[in-house]
Amino acid sequence: MAPRNGARPVAVCDVYGAVQVANPAMAAECGTTPGRLRGRDVLELFRPQEATQVERIAEALRLRHRSRYQVSVRWQAPDGAQRYGELTADPVSDTVEDTPALLVMLRVLAEREAHEQRPPQVAPIEARILALLASGTTTAQAARETDLTVDGVNYHLRRLSSRWNAANRTELVARAYALGALAPGVWPPAPASWDGPE
Template identity: 65%
Template structure:
């Protein structure tokens, strides 16, 4: 039991209809509760399947007593209210002679970052940040951007980190894409330039 709670991946053991019998702390955290409060809850009430056909395939496999892993794409709301996506992997964990086996369910969380809403203050960039984004869009390296802006490479990285946190961007490519989408960089011009510059 102690080992089950130390698994960093969200995991639960469910009865055949999807009733949670046991859940680890990571699974409870995804539902903003404790493992004990998940017991008896319907797994599909917490995680919404994106394709009902995936559930039918699992039900048919259980009926025919097939042993395999089955993925189910799901969505749910995180504790902060944002929509999340992931994949439940369902596997049988018991093999009773006359009954339907229990299920081991593992949740793989997809990293999703919602785009900044239009007109949101977080979608803006300072003049220095905008200039760095234009240079990156043109293919400049960190060293080239530092030289052209009069900053150090650490200074450029500092601005990029701040932008990444503010915009929820995973990498520089996403930063540049968001700069175009939010109107910081002018579309359809080469070399890339800041709007209004």
């Protein structure tokens, strides 16, 4: 079921993620009507690919941070196909003191983009370097741990940064977690395994 007239799927949710109102395009992604989405949890309709993304957003909202939040999600389309996309949530309210509602927009990814959103296949050495970087290891220490030169470690970091469009090492680690290359909730950081859609 395609969105009508190319409309973008949009919903307004309360701060806890319960749908208050949704447009027909959002309802079409769920195989229902806008009225039937009312009260449903948007994160049950569109499952986050990484739970820690949601936890960080919930904490930011509790602290009344006013930022745009993005969550990579997957869901089952009415035809049974596994679909992938990004939910963007913007807190909106009349005043800063008011509890915000969330304006939630869904960007449905094309098959090629969806494939890129799945946890990436990284070479074992790349995964090891990412895990070391996430634990705060310096480039020189990572080189010793992996039996590479400092230039060798930097080569892999440049390739990963280019592949994931990361501006710096902090963003590279964040993307590694967001894309599922590193296992969430594990210390010390470790590469994740992925066996495909559930």
